[in-house]
Amino acid sequence: MKISIVGATGYTGAELLRILASHPAAEIQYITSESQPGTAIADIYPHLTRFYTQKLTNLASLEKIAADSDVIFIGLPHGHAMEVGRKATAINANIKIIDLGADYRFKNHDTYEQWYKVPHTHRNANAVYGLTELNRSQIREAAIVGNPGCYTTASILALAPLVKNKLVDLTTIIVDAKSGVSGAGRGLNLGSHFTEVFESVKAYNVGGHRHTPEIEEVLGRLAGEDIILSFTPHLIPMARGILSTCYANLKAGVTAEQVDAAYVSLYGKEYFIRLLGRGGCPATKNTRGSNFCDLGWHIDKRTGRVVAIAAIDNLVKGAAGQAIQNMNVLFNIDERTGLDYAPVYP
Template sequence: MKVSVIGATGYAGIELLRILYNHPEAEVMYLTSESNTGRKISDVYEHLYKIYDQQLISMDKIDEIADASDFLFICLPHGHAMQVGRQLENKAARIIDLGADYRFNNTEVYEKWYKVKHTHKTTNRVYGLSELHREMIKSAKIIGNPGCYTTASILALAPLVKYGLVEISSIIVDAKSGVSGAGRTASPANHFPELYDSFKAYSVATHRHTPEIEQELSWLGQKKVTLNFTPHLVPMDRGILSTCYANILPSVTKTMINDAFHSFYDKEFFIRLRGINSYPTTKNVRGSNFCDIGWHVDQRTGRIVILSAIDNLVKGAAGQAVQNFNIACGFNEKTGLMMAPVYP
């Protein structure tokens, strides 16, 4: 399949190129960058020397790019992918958007949280969390790749909500991310002297990944879910650890909880159930498409604590995009993604 990457010089785009390089069924055609047009990708990122030496072109040639591609991976900030999607509506090329433009069933929710008018409301799209929407991903014209925090959090909570084992009104998500989740653009908050040797929360009660988590859990539980989500920034380059809390319903046992996780995930290769009383870590998933999940039952408080670890640039972005690409093309889902985690 011929693929092109729109916005190839961001962290998600570069991670995507790393994965696609070893994908036997993907041929990279075009790479775009508005800030580095005309330069070789290997001049912008020297680690790609002798791996990718294509010249970066502008999105002005999007029609030409689409005509030469079966799939477009769009790695742009929110507000841009829907412009491309609208322009290419009558083209055969399919789109995997790593941004937020196509993640929401209700575009009014998108407009409320992202403060941007949605200009491509009616299109064949699907929320691209592979383990939840595999069948729809197979045929969707546009796949809205989930956010990184949302991937870790939804996967942690999905079995419990699906099988009705917890009070959905009691859910709290407390997640920590490496700084690459903020993108490559410099800002004072991500400046090394500000970030190093510090640990902070941000966007309390206002983070834009909140409605994504609520949307998918509401779909799973067939009831509206409203939850607390607090993100934190950790002084490391990549990784997410999501700690999720919920009240266990009366008469629910540890065995029922264990069975729920295994029933939901035993056939999912990229979900590694570490089991009850385990402690998933970002170190053990670094550079891989795995999501490690463990859980603890606090009988004293009647609550369950679920821990979920992913690499935010792989399972939380580029790896998930390739997993969706594989599903959409009918390839084995593992194709191009059989990377062992990088350790130490």
């Protein structure tokens, strides 16, 4: 596939390049940056030396980029991505778009506008939410994939079997998530300054993080009814990794075996989801650098709650890896292509 990456200098863009370097069908056409056009990507990210000699171009060349690409990955701030999506699909009717931001994630555009504070300008897009394991068949038919957020990937994967099978009281869902600092991006701010973050943990955006409505919409569709839940993100002193610890009250009479069966039924054949089973405690380290999501769940008989826990690498299954998984689906090749390597442990 001829691939371009629009907005390639963030961590997500760099991770796309890292993974695509070993993807047998990938040909990188254009990579763009509005701030550093003309610079070689390996000068910005020296770890990519030997893999890319390309220089960055910018969006002034969008016409050419869209015409010459089979697929564009977009790594732009929300609001900007849908402009590129709208134009690129107009230029090249066959192009596929995979947006790593939020612009194409919502079916309900009003929810998007309410949480993201910008008008949605591409409401008629043929777009699908790209949580591959849940939406594979729709993705295959889509022109545009709204690639899920990092927190949302882990949280939805942990909760989907419970919600889909109506095993839990939907009003009792709480997601307590922990992320490494790469999730905050490469932009400089005091909250990502080494000395401030090291040997510290804290919550942020309590009750107000934008991944909340994304989790709610996707789980709500699975459940067939609206869901309102609590989501609390935390910053952890590590570079990569997300752990989502999810709580919900089991409905009366639901057995542990039913819970087990729900996980096995939904994920038993999924390559990138590794079930640690009931009592399993996934560690982010076991997924580092890979596209795997490790899942464990616990039945707390004392409280009648289920605790489901998912671990991913936020930059891979939570961003670039899942985007490439979606690309593989869009182009009808083995979903594991370019992604089938073991995590980097320890």
